[in-house]
Amino acid sequence: MLPYWRLSAYYFFYFGFVGAFSPYFTLYLQSLRFTATDIAILMSLMQVMRILAPNLWGWLAERLGVPVLIVRVSAVASLAGFALFFLTTEFAGIFVGMALMAFFWSAALPLIESVTFTHLGAQGHRYGNIRVWGSVGFIVAVLGIGHALDYLPIDSMLWMTASVLAGIVVCAFLVPDAVRPPAGRTQVSLRETLGRPEVRALLGACFFMSAAHGALYVFYSIYLVDNGYGKALVGWMWTLGVLAEIVVFLFMPRLMKRYSLRAILLFSFVAAVLRFLLIGWGVGSLAVLLFAQLLHGATFGAYHAAAIAAVNQWFPGKLQSRGQALYGSLSFGAGGMAGGLASGLTWDTIGPAWTYSLGSAFALAGLFWLMKGWRRESPPTPVHD
Incomplete structure (x- = not known):
């Protein structure tokens, strides 16, 4: 029987953390008078650990066959790492706390x-x-904390995020183990799967x-607050993007039946x-920003659902944990780190508008790579008799 609500609850809190942490921790760091480069370095640790940790934990889960146990360990260790933020406001101490929290927190999602x-x-x-319940959790957290911070000091976000x-x-200990049916045939190796041009194109484009x-x-x-928007509105802007994401997730079963994964991507x-x-260029217009946030339904919702479905097809059986780890490491890890660090270097030099234009150029590079490397819809990874 599908443990729908236990899995949904885990996604709710996992992405609730993203809604509590990502939009507001940067404002907390700014209140400590860290520079844009300092903030980018600290936040990039989340992506650095997404490069290292998922592959390590994915390999361990494959070897030991205990993915749920690792999910539970990562949850406890993530909270312990976050607790360091209550003990220091120095760059070095926050750096250590971020590294520890990110190393264990990033292990969980691919698993x-x-x-x-x-x-x-x-x-x-x-x-x-x-997965839509993760988006609901994000909305609850980002709206609740956004409104609370209009009345509470910025450092109160630490207690709310820790909660x-x-x-x-709690949810990690409620998720049940999943038993894979025994494979009747020998699957192809990871090297053979990665040798397929469409697989490499997808992973490169995801980066x-x-x-x-x-x-x-x-x-x-920071961009919105610096341009005169209130913290509550910041929360609503993040929420609008995730509402668009939710709508897309709900319609994905129909979209995937009508359109190919390649076309959606x-x-x-x-x-x-x-x-x-x-x-980048429309921050002065709330209407433009609203439309841009609605596009989050495509740039994350449709993108992630289609990408993860392709990974699930191409990395079956025992390769699944490794495939999910590779996807997370190369995209959210390496790609997120590169984008975050690049934005930290350009934010105070060429300015926010050109920094977001650089993001647009990254997306264009991914589009060309995907079109060239994945020329037609591909079947799932074959197996050998």
Whole structure:
């Protein structure tokens, strides 16, 4: 029986943490008078650890066959790492806390994705109906904390975010193990799968899509506040993007039946090229910013659902944890780190508008790579008799 609500609750709190942390921790760091470069370095640790940790933990889960146990350990250790933020306001101390928290927190998502698809089995098209609760959790956190910070000091976000992390710990212990059916045939190796041009094209394009979002995740809240928008509105802007994401997740089963994964991904990259140009040059117009946030439904919702479905097809069975880890490491890890660091270097030099234009250029590079390397819809990874 599919443990729908237990999996959904985990996604709710996991992405609730993203809604509590990403939009407001940068404002907290700014209140400590850290420079744009300092903030970019600290926030990039989340992406650095997404390069290292998922592959390590994915390999360990594959070897030991205990992905849920690792998810539980990562939840407890993430909360312990976050606790260091209550003890110091110095760059070195926050750097250590970020590194520890990110190393364990980033281990969980590829594993829980693998566990979810294993529970779903032949019902993989229902992934969006479970993942949508992560978007709901993001909205609850980003709106609640955004409104609270209009009345409370910025450092109160630490306690609110720690409470969400505690929710992840509870849900991690409620998620049941998923037993994969025994394989009747020998699957192809990881090297053979990575040798397929469409697989390499997807992973490379995903790197650029995450790089395109670098300035958004590091500086978007600061950008809006610096241009006269209130913190509550900042929360609503993030919420609007995730509402668009939710709508897309709910319709993904229908979209995937009507359109190929390749077509959905190509559309998502085109939307990203437009979105970051609008954010960079249209900050003076609330209407432009609202439209740009609606495009999040394509640049993350449709993009992520289609990308993860392709990874699930191309990395079956025991390769699934490794495939999800590679996707997370190369996209959210390496791509997010590159985009975040690049935005930190350009923010105070060439300015926000050109920094977001650089994000648009990243998306354009990903679009060209995907079009060239993935020329037609590909079947799932074959198996050898």
